Amino acid sequence: MDSTSAQAHHERARFLADPLGLAGRRFLVTGGSRGLGREIVHLLVAAGAHVATCARRPEGLRRLEEDVAVTAAAPLYTQALDVTEPGRLEAFTAAAADRLGGLDGVVANAGGAHGRDLRSATAADWAATFDINVVHAQRLVKAALPHLGAAGGGSAVLISSISGWKPAPQAQYGAAKAALISMAKSLANELGPDNIRVNAVSPGSMLIPGRRWARMQEQDPQAFARFTAQIPGGQLVTPQEVARTVVFLLSPWSSGISGAHIPVDRVQNAPTPDGY
Template structure:
């Protein structure tokens, strides 16, 4: 019987026995000034990575920069831009790659929805939601490809949502997030020969100060408790830091065998919202 390890071998990166972390890795993260994006940026910097992040609004980026220790601040590049504006995202990726030498990873974290329910959302709302989620993701990955190839490969993480695989309002948002999950699986096959891994992460409801679930908890604690009791068997929503740890794992060499995966980080949440299915 032949040895199962016999046959052609691909070049492999050396991974030491302990947690390899992200020290020295060069990563672009979109939407890094608040919420999950900020959590990913902070964790990457704490792990020793060099990070470039963009977001709309100088104030949030300035606050992030000012809150960091000096050594981490020196490894952070920020730019105020709208990822849907033609050319701006591509230019930012090029700037980051030139500053860092090349790129080892990208995280498509910008997302959102425009319009209300199905009958209220018009064609422009659908197009804008698609462009913000799927369009920006495609442009980010395309812009980063030459640099990931130059580095000998890398990791791409697409931030989808529980709404991308568990139906709920709004349909335009769920459809866009579902497309990101499919995109990750498809690109993993297409880019695999270049040693580029692509995975999707779907956060559940996240408890972020000032955002939807935090506001509900403060303004209508009864409704919040009913939602948690009915839909969250873990007894609480996930935190951005919990999701960020999964993202950083997928960016790291410890996840070298993981590509084309869809990783929910939702504490076994059922419906995406109190509306249920």
């Protein structure tokens, strides 16, 4: 067997043993107690990774810890905190790296919006929206840099949104999510020489129990049917589908992908039932 064939054989054997190459790797996910963040944590744990996550509500983190305890290769490291509070995210990142023995990747998943339309939204609403989305992602990547560098590189995934390139109400939210797409491309160029990859993932409107679209489905099925009719296939994307893409981007199998913007939206036309 020549060296090329031997390498290919080794790659196939490794894939069968650890399909995504994530066993034993170490990741930090913000906003991991519910929705998309929760699914990302579950998939990483199922793949054998060691995971740290934070969220604002301790009860959600406790439920997450209980859910993954059976399958986790190691206990989750969790902490209740607000990622916009000065110094807290940086301290948690350092503590997570210490607890996990380093970091191989981070996911800036926490996000949200403040204020409503242009006439009523204040400057503080715009600033708070950029803080939770854009500034939080920048702070996370920056705090993780020493640890990713010590590991010889790694991957950062920034969670944007369909609203970042398909305009919808709440301009401050769309502008912040668009900034994340641009940031991923810029940071991929800046950090590429250090073998650190940065990508953005933009979910469509996700069907999450208890959240806006699930409530619409239950309370106004006709409006929900009109909304989903604009999507080829007639259904919203699920958090599990988005999480699979995020986990792939964290894995060595995506080693050639950096600076990308990957929509996971089932070709959804507009972010809301109201259209553009």
